[in-house]
Amino acid sequence: MNFEKILFSVKDKTAVITINRPKALNALNSEVIAELDAVVQIVEANPQIRVVVIGSDKNFAAGADIKAMIEMNPEQARAFGFTPTFNKLENLSKPTIAAISGYALGGGLELALVCDLRIAAPDAKLGLPEINLGIIPGAGGTQRLSRLIGTSRAKELVFQGAIIDANKALQYGLINEIADNPMEAAMKHAEKIAVKAPLALKAVKECIAMTAKTDIRSGLEYEEVAWSRLYATKDQKEGMRAFAEKRKPIFTGE
Numbered sequence: 001m002n003f004e005k006i007l008f009s010v011k012d013k014t015a016v017i018t019i020n021r022p023k024a025l026n027a028l029n030s031e032v033i034a035e036l037d038a039v040v041q042i043v044e045a046n047p048q049i050r051v052v053v054i055g056s057d058k059n060f061a062a063g064a065d066i067k068a069m070i071e072m073n074p075e076q077a078r079a080f081g082f083t084p085t086f087n088k089l090e091n092l093s094k095p096t097i098a099a100i101s102g103y104a105l106g107g108g109l110e111l112a113l114v115c116d117l118r119i120a121a122p123d124a125k126l127g128l129p130e131i132n133l134g135i136i137p138g139a140g141g142t143q144r145l146s147r148l149i150g151t152s153r154a155k156e157l158v159f160q161g162a163i164i165d166a167n168k169a170l171q172y173g174l175i176n177e178i179a180d181n182p183m184e185a186a187m188k189h190a191e192k193i194a195v196k197a198p199l200a201l202k203a204v205k206e207c208i209a210m211t212a213k214t215d216i217r218s219g220l221e222y223e224e225v226a227w228s229r230l231y232a233t234k235d236q237k238e239g240m241r242a243f244a245e246k247r248k249p250i251f252t253g254e
């Protein structure tokens, strides 16, 4: 598939996805979301890809395309919504990293919230300013931000439509790290993760996702089953044999 509204490349074992509407500060419209949806399926199906980095050297994304939404009615707004695609990205079996430069606002920040890790430039600007448009965050912002930083801080930011810098985002636990070059930093993380056992990484994501879905007792049972199932994989044998033989393991995802 040819992409126009996103850029997609694979470097070593890492897929790099960039929104490609620089003149609109990478605002997200239906075409961007359709391409993002397609690329998620390509990434999932390709065993060579172990990690995904989303971001660009300039703006991450300044939100949903406001000009496309002005005259929408509720049904059209529902159909325009990003949640189905963002859910697919969240459920991707491979770790995802958002590299945030410039603006990550509204749907842009919600895209970053779907990722497993977030790295931001010192002068990045993050926020959910939808309240200023007479709406609320509608691509997971109220749900994922609250779970990540707590309901009180989420309300503080969303009530005011506040735009915060990387320092405050780090202090609030919204990002993992500040880096002068977030893409470079994300690629370094990706390189370290890409050599780990893919099925174990998938299991980690599934188990940690359970924390938002279930009570701790059920979560612990889920973890125990996921943990023991990995003993049916070649990678478990390889990882433990490599330890015993004092060498580095080579994981194949089997």
Ligand code: CAA
Pocket: 023, 024, 025, 027, 028, 062, 063, 064, 065, 066, 067, 082, 103, 105, 106, 107, 108, 110, 129, 130, 133, 136, 137, 138, 139, 141
């Ligand atoms: N939608 C559509 N176009 C956008 C956009 C957006 N979200 N953000 C920026 N643009 C466009 C501008 O209209 C402008 O286009 P023109 O040159 O054709 O006029 C271009 O990008 C450059 O933007 P500015 O001139 O505004 O740049 P600036 O540096 O003065 O300001 C900004 C930057 C503060 C990010 C400002 O553009 C802004 O406030 N953007 C909107 C941010 C926002 O409200 N995002 C939330 C959207 S709603 C949402 O995301 C809903 C949801 O939950 C899914």
